[in-house]
Amino acid sequence: MKQIFSLLILCMMMYLANGQTPGETEDWSGAPEVVTPGNGTQPPSDATVLYGGAGDIEKWVHVEGGPPAWEAGDVLTVVPGSGDIQTSQVFGDVQLHVEWRTPEVIEGKGQGRGNSGVFLMGLYEVQVLDSYENETYSNGQAGAIYKQHIPLVNACRPPGVWQSFDIFFTAPGFREDGSLLSPAFITVVHNGVLIQNHVELLGPTLNIGKPRYEKHAERLPLMLQEHSNPVSYRNIWIREL
Template sequence: MKLQLSFIILLAINSLNACAQENAKPEDTEVWQPVPKVVKPGNSNSHIPSDAIILFNGKDLKQWVSSRDSTKAVQWIVKDQVFTVKKGTGNIQTKQAFTDYQLHLEWRIPKNITGKGQARGNSGLFLAGWGIGDEGYELQILDSYNNSTYVNGQAGSIYKQYAPLANPLNPPGEWNVYDVAWTAPRFNSDGSLKSPARVTAFLNGVLVQNGVELKGPTQYIGKPSYKQAHGPLPIKLQDHGDPSEPISFRNIWIRPIESMNTPE
């Protein structure tokens, strides 16, 4: 009888949680205080390690495919050893899937950027992603230089989960650098979570995420949770589709570390 009662209570709790998610709004998970302190970054070192896989060679996007259709080439624009989001063409992702890795990526907000808040140079680095949309684990890309928004949505944040420890962003028109250590989540054979994803991230040489444990994939509305077991996944870059000028990228390389420091 006690076991049956406990089961009924659990069902009731799950039902209440489901109703709460259905009635949730994006603002429910926005955090505005405390605001990370502004830090002036030093010079970033972009030398490529000898064992790195080059994900962008300055010439083409052959290491990437469209997230909408992985059989199609990327339509983003390559020019002068830089590639730029072509708005409306959708997200792109690496051909190769990864588990744990070290990643280096440089990105630039246009000097003539317009808009404000989340509509000012918005993109995203999905450290592991799937599907045609924004499914995955997002490290935010945004113009956070003198641009107010919710702090768990500014540059350097694990979107809607962890605000950055500092705001070392360069002004629009200058390059910013992400250096990331990603440990993928592990799942048991029944699909339940064995160990969560972990992220350490530096933005322009300043620590912004210190080994944080992710609560699940990125969730725009509602609380994140692990609902889908998965293995190695590609890295995605976001075509956010806002009206501001598109973001540019360069110097992207990765070092898979799948056999090192993996969770027990």
């Protein structure tokens, strides 16, 4: 103990000898905004709720314009053949929480089983799929950055059980001439398990071919995919970063 005390005295003498004080490295400017956290998975005070019940369907539109044709109640459910939907509001860098559920009654296999997707900026997909004991290509299973990054683990719950994604997304940046300044990055937590760790996106999601960036707006809508399966969503909220 005596040696530790002596070491502390020596360190303090060195600071004083150099004319330095602890206060010189204390930053009192720009105090962070106070935010009230939500309980559990409920939205914090600075979040925008995108779907918390039937009334929130007004925050969404069909991707081709007009009202969405999905079933809107306590949960939001895909109506097969109705098309994709997107938010009326546009976003760039975000933290996104979304809960989803694939049908309890199993129909189909592989990509035909509980398929949907969460598209950041309407372009960059985090795959939604029933990947519980359902074999498919690895970069197309639940939580994959579709056809770009395989999830670190398969954290999928059984069909009919609610699941969650917590997504942290950094939008890409472009120069005036349209060239890429900085790529997009994404982190995904699936049911509390880290499955994508700040991975670099290679470009927008493509089903065929290699992705590549093309200049687009700094802020674009969030899109949910209709892929012929009645996948349900609830408790969708977003924070702009």
